[in-house]
Amino acid sequence: MTSFKVERFPFDANQVKAWGSVDPRHRNWPVVYVMNNKREVYVGESLNVEGRMRQHLESDSKRSLQSVRVVLDDTFNKSACLDLESFLIRMFHGDGSRQVLNLNAGITDAEYYDREKYNKTFRQIFEELRTQEELFQRTIPQIVNSDLFKLSPFKALNHDQASAVNDIFEGFFSDLESGVDNSVVVEGNPGTGKTVIAIYMLKLLEDIRRHDSEEPLDIDSIFSDYFTPGHAELLESLRFAIVVPQQSLRDSIAKVFKLTPGLHKNMVLTPFQVGESTEPFDLLVVDEAHRLNQRANQAAGPLNKKFIEINEKLFGWDDPQTTQLDWIRKQSRHSILMLDVNQTVRPADLPATKTREIAARARTAGRLYPLQTQMRISADKDYVGYIRSVLSDNPPTTPDNFGNYDLRLFTDLGEMRRELQKREEVCGLSRLVAGYAWPWKSKKDKSAFDIELDGQQMRWNSTTTDWINSPKSVDEVGSIHTVQGYDLNYVGVIIGNDLGYDPVARELIFDRTNYHDKKGRENNPKLGITYSDADLLEYVKNIYSVLLTRGIQGTYVYVCDTALRERLQEFV
Template sequence: MPSLKGWINATSRINQHLASTDKAHLTTVRVIVDETFNKSVCLDLESFLIRMLAGDGAYSVLNRNDGITESAYYDRDRYQETFEQVFDRLKDDGVFTRTIPEIENSDLFKLSPFKALTQDQAIAVEGILEGLFEDLETRASSTGTSTGTSTTVVQGEPGTGKTVVAIYLMKMLVDIQAAPPAEDFDRDTMFAEFFAGGYPQLLDGLRIGLVVPQQSLRKSIQKVFRKTPGLRADMVMTAFEAGESDEHFDLLLVDESHRLNQRANQASAAQNTKFRTITEKLFGHDDTSKTQLDWIRAKSTHQILFLDAAQSVRPADLPTHVLDDLVTGARQHERLYPLVSQLRVNAGADYVGYVRQLLGASTDHPLAAPLRPQTFDDYDFRLFDSLAEMQQQIRARDAEVGLSRLVAGYAWPWKTKNDKDAFDIEIDGIRLRWNSTQTDWIASPNALEEVGSIHTVQGYDLNYAGIIIGPDLSYDPARGTLIVNRDSYFDTKGKENNPRLGKTYADDNLLRFVSNIYAVLLTRGIKGTYVYVSDPALRAHLAQYIPTAALAPALTRSDEYFERSAPRFPQ
């Protein structure tokens, strides 16, 4: 039984909640009792339940974002088992509507503002907040007009949680902004100091927004914002919407900043017109050297840019030298925050570098040499000789853990865009179709039977990803280099020249984009990545570096399959 002091603390906390105007309507209280729980365990359980409730989506989570972080304490693994028992009891009581795996596979969970931060993410958030408040304080103590601007850069490879930090910051800023001055804050939370001491007043009236260039990811984040008190879907916008806005923003966060556009032929005539009119409105004339990054800077006093130059996948994306200059400038002004902890791929941070090196995405274009074969513990990384077998195994993994999909480079024309009865990809008797929707394809009903493109999966997690490397990428054994096959690459916007800026994209330029695409695709899988390669020479080459899968019948349990079909390197 809990001590008298424990009951008094619980009663006091309940009264605090009921005294809040935001929570006075609540009618039910559940008290979780365990005599072995110390304060560290209680905070960890609270963090776990908040994350699960936000991901389940049945209820709105009223908690503030004041510092949920992964904490280490004695016997934590044993307590985690107890947390699952608590969850099951609450689910039986109707508090949760889905299981833990179902919640963890959802966008509401993966893009939740209540994620627990890693140490480097927490350091980045704290540094960004300190810098922002310093800027705002300087502004408040001056004549009242904003004269200084700042640009902060958060840099990280795939899976380091750039999007998580962006969403976390958005929620924290609106929570600080709305913090009641007299409320008693838990001083043990990491960012509690920012909820008092004049910080909320510095955010009074602050206009903030989140720019997300990719359509699918933007729609998913908007869905999360609709479910989150304090956040609104219209806070999440395109670069065009930010540029067209009549209001000036105090702060704009830009996720996947490498996907902002320079002046180039847009996806529609209307967007080409918008690009010109926005530039004219902001700079007085149609300056073709201006990019969407210039719009962001013109429309906001402060910017926080999340980027990874190696994830640029189209010629219209910001040029590499612009991204390099951003990083250099942020470093000089001590506003650069690197994220290094690998949160997605269970193979660890070395896997991302290995894949990039393997595909030449981190070099000038030849395959990096010497590259020694690596294996990754607890990660299912394998090369298939048969697309049919890989498809079968992706289906088996989806039946086991969900969220397992086939994805591919844009190496086949999109016939089904106009003919729904056609097939897009045909290999060795296997016929497949491209994604039937551009928005939230991963969670769409037919996703398991379709193939996603880079534009449907960039920024997302999968449990298992089956990557089809198409005929757009091949290998020259004589020269030991990758080759891009322009005629087999069907993303028109991915290879067209830019006469407006006098830019012509040779095969070397195109190779960089195609290599980047496959490197992005190969870093989507949390538990495993399967690979099928169309070009025989490239397949033979990659077999030196990716364990090959022995053909075996599909089984319902992945551990049985591993025993009977163990990946192997050629001897």
């Protein structure tokens, strides 16, 4: 039996006056409330909700809201209310049916007594708000699996994420005050939340800039000290944007920005849009900065011409050594680069020597912020480090155990697909991916199968934009270009014959004849670079490292090369 109740009131001055007589807890008890109209929603918590409503009635940003739901529970305390408030804010933003008016600095994820018990109550409260009050359009599993939720700026930051953001902001505002231009690097493995804090920082900066100093600040966080008229004045006329090299991830982030007050989809840019801009930027946050391009043959012919034109516009001549990172530096006073030196997957990407140099320079300047805590993968040990070690020249000496994390090696591809389908039916977001070891026949011939293997016939992704959430994705195979930067609940990885193992030399080997990403093996005559098999092996190992670290709850593996399969059986 539930202990809570949800009361509904019109949001007007006359109703607020009558609240105290309805229930004394409206004046002296921790509660959570939801205010909304058809387009907007605001979630708050208070020990005196009647008094809080009087304050909201004076607020320009809340005046257009029409209804209030008050969640009352005799067992509520301050910690539980802060947790419920954060939970509902995340759910509303992930649902996407209304714009969330809250600041993101107040989102918490603190432990407290009996939290697990309260979490069950929170889910019941959500269901009542969804079914009885019709405030949500989607269920919790649907919301949690959505890009709007996974890429939301309303995330509760962990300790090292929050520390990094705070340190970056201290340096950024200090640089603004002194007039110094600067660049910082946030470095982290897959799943440490680089994209999350990139989005979080832009939302936080916009909240600081837009905050009305006359309105009480209803948050208590390490970022509260930035909500001052002085900080708002420093940000008043600044131009911000986020740069995302990959199209699929860029489109997903643009959808998040479109539904977030203070942010706009036009703030999400390609590197080419940055280079072409006639106005400089005050701050550019670059997600997946390792995927910025050096001068190389681009994916589309017109982009090669555009690369030359941007170089000439920005630097006066077309220097082939100039990279898209140079565009970022030229076009912005400040930049924040989200970086993982082990996620370069094509020769056109910034070379590993360059990304390591960037990280080393930032470290020397005291502007390198490492992220350590794994936020994606539900393993009790360093799964990402283990996978990278397995794919390295110095593999582990003994296999490791990752507790409840579901890591399995299959010798029957059909069985792996059936197991993955079971996971899809239970928790969703379970997808099959592969290395680019088969040509993309179905791109031109929709009836053709791309991958015919072990009695299975499969096709590559039919779309390159938001493939994971597309209707056909459950029956297709995604490539590195559709999943890098995304989370899955379960991932099935086919390691093709582009990667093999030499048991005599005891080393991984690359097979060029079975690697069909044309841009992934293309030489660079403009820079005089010819890529050897050893060079391309490093890119292919990085690709499989990325694919094998997408799954939150589990990773299933099928290996084509017999010798490599036997080797991996020692570790998986």
